[in-house]
Amino acid sequence: MPTLLASGRDADVFALDGHRVLRRSRDGRSPAVEAEVMRHVAGLGLPVPRVYSVDGPDLVMERLHGPSLLGAALAGEVTAEETGRIMADLQGRLHALPAPGGGGVLLHLDLHPDNVVLTATGPVLIDWTNARQGEADLDVALSALILAQVALAGTFPGPVAALAGEGLGAFLSHTRGDPVRLLDAAVELRAGDPNLAPEEERVLAAAAEAVRGRASA
Incomplete structure (x- = not known):
């Protein structure tokens, strides 16, 4: 039987063995598009x-070994400065890649310290x-x-x-983009997230002002 490893806001992750995990969407949504994006960026050298x-709501992926960037920072294994730099570096590398079909820029739109795993290879x-x-810039604004x-x-x-502050x-200080230019669009996108906690929604406007203030400092 698969072992439950983690439960997120809309999916559960199970260990299949030492090398593979299964992520199952609770709403039955197919992760086929997501899988194609991951294959695309992996083929271009981005670490994913x-x-x-992919089978229905199930996505079978490589099992990663190592702490999240958040966990490592909280344990004192990396500094807040390194946390911000690693995030900006991964995001910048993503934005430099050609998007599927060759048009536009590919955005992650959920890049934060808990969505980065520090493995033995990076x-x-x-x-x-x-x-x-x-x-x-929308991706940059949303992460900020x-x-x-x-x-x-x-x-x-x-x-x-x-640590977040x-x-x-x-x-x-490390991002290659402009965190303010599309900040209003990022606020609108974030406000429409059905998984946003009430406390996060309550501070959304204040958070946007904090980004503006820190970006202009």
């Missing part, structure tokens, strides 16, 4: 989990559920906004909130 198969970017084509929300929401443990400054 290897995709083995950071790996996971959870491509929201990926689509668009303008790179997520960090600001975590720092301000008041529902996360103190060390997590502190410090990581925001580091991310902004």
Whole structure:
């Protein structure tokens, strides 16, 4: 029997063996598009989990071994400065790749420290559920906004909130994009997320202002 490893807001992840995991969408949605995006960027050298198969709501992927970037930062294994730099580096590398079909820029739209796994071979970017084509600055603004929300929401443990606040400054200092140009669009996108907690929604406007202030400092 598969072993439950983790439960997210809309999916569960099971260990199949030492090398593979199965992620199952609770709403029955097919991850076929997500899998194709992952195969595309993997083929261009971006570190993502290897995709083995898709069947209905099930996505079988490579099992990664190592802490999340968030976990490593909380354990003192990486600094907040390194956390922001790693996020910005992965995002910049993604935006430099040709998108499927050759048009536009591929966006992750959920890049934060808990969606990066630090493996023995380096950071790996996971959870491509929201990926689509668009303008790179939207991706940058959304990552900054997520960090600001975590720092301000008041529902996360103190060390997590502190790391998000410090990581925001580091991310902004290392990003190759403009976190403000499409910030209003990022706020609208974030507000429409059905998985957004009430506390995160409550601080959304304040988080946007925090991003503006830190970006202009």
